[in-house]
Amino acid sequence: MKTFFSPAQRLWLRFGLNEIGPLVSFFGIALFALAFVLIADEVVEGETHAFDRALLMALRNPANPADPLGPVWLEEAARDMTGLGGTAVLGIITVSAIIGFLMAGKRGTALLVLIAVDGGMILSSLLKNGFDRPRPDLVPHAMEVYTASFPSGHAMLSAIAYLTLGAIFARTLPRKRLKAFIMSLAVFLTLIIGVSRVYLGVHWPSDVLAGWSVGAAWASLCWFVTLQLQRRGQVERPGERAPESSGAA
Template sequence: MNVLLTPATRLWVRLHLNEIGPLVSLAGCAFFAWAFVAIAGEVFEGETHAFDSAILLSLRNPQNLADPIGPSWLEESARDITGLGGYAILTIVTVSAFVYLLMAGKRGAALLVAVAVIGGTLLSTGLKLGFERPRPDLVPHAARVYTASFPSGHAMLSAVTYLTLGALLSRVQERRRMQAFIMGLAVAITLLVGVSRIYLGVHWPSDVLGGWAVGAAWASLCWFVALQLQRRGQVEKPGETSSPS
């Protein structure tokens, strides 16, 4: 049965949705930041070693620890998926989204995308330098690694990039179905990249959990900022474009 809303009711619903968005984003930022601090504390005290070791060993052939479980195509697929969290792919995705938003006349959103991703990358680098956790030595690595282990850069930057882009791009979409699709795709890619790092043996599971947590916290914060700037007219609303110069 269709429910007809009066103009006053529609206004009331819109105002309350506008209030819920910032509250949800701040709550998400606080929760994921707390989760990262909790995970980092456990890692620093060495409390995650048994958990990390059990999961890494469960994903390897007991007779040959250099061989991840599953068929050979699964290992190759994991390498392909893990590339989605690499600097080259993330740069291409970010630049593509930035150019798309500029071409769509959404200059404020484009600038926010650039600031969010660059800021997240600097945060990831700083955290890695601060913790300097060694890479797993329990099983041979099935992919090359160059940096410290905690938090996982691939997991964190995937969350920073894909979740931030998902949140910001969904804000410039009018249809709820499109918003849900964009955010669902961003979450799925973020999770797959993190799992691939564990499967390939290049990160402890707690590295990936920490990367997801801090990346999601940053994305939530960027979402909150986007909502505030949108209210002030500094970031375009759904369906709105900036005037040509």
């Protein structure tokens, strides 16, 4: 089935996608990548130690560092929130999204999501192994941890997965309020996951800031590539539908 666009939609597809989108995404790559480089440099030089220590201890009971501030239910809620950025949950969300896009005939979008998330996981592992920063030892960990501390994998991968999927879903919605809601939800999930890692004592605050930065930079890069592929017709444009089968059901 052929999709028809109004003159305003065609104008947006021509100038909005081809000019504004790539410029914004390229700016995001540069901004967030620079933020990560600056944070990483401070971490390597040991300049973030005072900041990390002060903020980590501010979230703990002064009389008992093993006890996070707040009631017991808040600590349980933090564990639930941090689980939203875990490999298993992100894996389920990513696979489900890919299957959904394939069923909708959007193979290019499905491939993009796969590359974005899997590439982010590889990048996260490389960065963790490269910096090899120990986990915080000021307070007992409220969860089990198995990898190095910098950057936060939960913060990074949640930024990549949720921001990428949020941007893809938002571009299919007709109303600006819905677009804003979807992107705000993606940002909110990314933020609370990162905060929960510090609250539970498994990451230094600078780990989370770095994870957010490199994750947002990677998501911006993926979006930039998407816009370039859309211009070439290799990834579906907003509102585009896959051809329907002409065979009998």
